[in-house]
Amino acid sequence: MSPVLEVVDLSKRFGAVTxxxxxxxxxxxxxxxxxxxxxxxxxxxxxxxxxxxxxxxAGQVRFRDEDVTRQPAHTRCRLGIGRTxxxxxxxxxxxxxxxxxxxxTFGTSMHRRNRAEACIAALDQAGLVDKANVRxxxxxxxxxxxxxxxxxxATEPRVLLLDEIAGGLTEAEVLELVDTIKEIHASGRAIIWxxxxxxxxxxxxxxxxxxxxxxxLIDGDPHEVMGSAEVRTIYLGAxx
Numbered sequence: 001m002s003p004v005l006e007v008v009d010l011s012k013r014f015g016a017v018t019x020x021x022x023x024x025x026x027x028x029x030x031x032x033x034x035x036x037x038x039x040x041x042x043x044x045x046x047x048x049x050x051x052x053x054x055x056x057x058a059g060q061v062r063f064r065d066e067d068v069t070r071q072p073a074h075t076r077c078r079l080g081i082g083r084t085x086x087x088x089x090x091x092x093x094x095x096x097x098x099x100x101x102x103x104x105t106f107g108t109s110m111h112r113r114n115r116a117e118a119c120i121a122a123l124d125q126a127g128l129v130d131k132a133n134v135r136x137x138x139x140x141x142x143x144x145x146x147x148x149x150x151x152x153x154a155t156e157p158r159v160l161l162l163d164e165i166a167g168g169l170t171e172a173e174v175l176e177l178v179d180t181i182k183e184i185h186a187s188g189r190a191i192i193w194x195x196x197x198x199x200x201x202x203x204x205x206x207x208x209x210x211x212x213x214x215x216x217l218i219d220g221d222p223h224e225v226m227g228s229a230e231v232r233t234i235y236l237g238a239x240x
Contacts, residue, residue, distance in 0.1 A: 002065050004029040004190050005050070005081075005159050010059035012045055012214075019045045021214035022059070027159065032191040034201035034222060037211035038234065043194045044086070046211075047161050050192070051083045052076040064158070077107045082157030086164045088144035090151075092137035096128055099136050099147055100154045107155030119154050125187070126150035127180050142173045146180065153184070160184070162193040166200050178203050198226060210234075 003026035012020040020042045027033055035043050048054040050061055052073035060069045068076055090099050100122055104115040123129045126149040131139070139147060145165055152160060162181070166174045178200050185191055185204055195201050201208065201222065208225040210217040212234045218225050225231060 003027055004064055006062040007050065008060040008062060010049060010061065011057045012049060012054060013057045019214050020049065023214065023216055025209055025216065025219060027190055027192060030188045030190055031207065032185045032193065032205040034205035034208040035192060035194045035211065036198065036201070036208060041211040042214035043211055044163055047083065047163050047192065047194060051081055051161055077155055080158035081161065082107070082152040082155045083161035084148040084152050084163060084165050086167060088148045090136035090144060090147050095133050095135055096147055097123070097132040100150045103151040103154035118156060122150045122153035125153050125184055141168055142176065145169070145177060149180065159190045159192065162191060164194055164196060166195055166197045174200055
């Protein structure tokens, strides 16, 4: 069976600076992949290249056996690639439900009468059903993160991209969010999750890819990757 997503020899340069360098990996349908690396390793740039927010200098992004490298972000979203942002930016004057409805309306091709149902399902998965009629401006940081999740889920993505979604949360809030992401993954959704809070990743992902200077350092079993000498040296700053 073909992978749901393939990153093939992907590179991105900004002038003389190479941010992503000949990167390649695959993601199977229903798999959760964690991506780790120090600041400046190129992790968020990779998500931007997959989502279509940036065009690569070289290489390909293939989604469900289709080359989507030149497709814009809104087309990739409608095809089934959804994402969250590091910093939640809800439409603060709208309710939670209305925010999610924006995702269902503009991020999918579903019929109008099905959008409300999709929004309710997304809010349920994200743990926000009880806040559906609350104005987004009043939400806590954790609930803003949940709203990011719900808005992405309302596009009914086959692949969900998470960009440091646990950042800025307390330990208790991180654990709450991890439980939510575990349930999303258990429902069969493929996930690529960039995160600095490694213990959160280890509770969810099937595989970890470690990056350094835009290149793949190591890719494999989460505990083996995080216990490797390469990751201890380059990502964690330890010796040997």
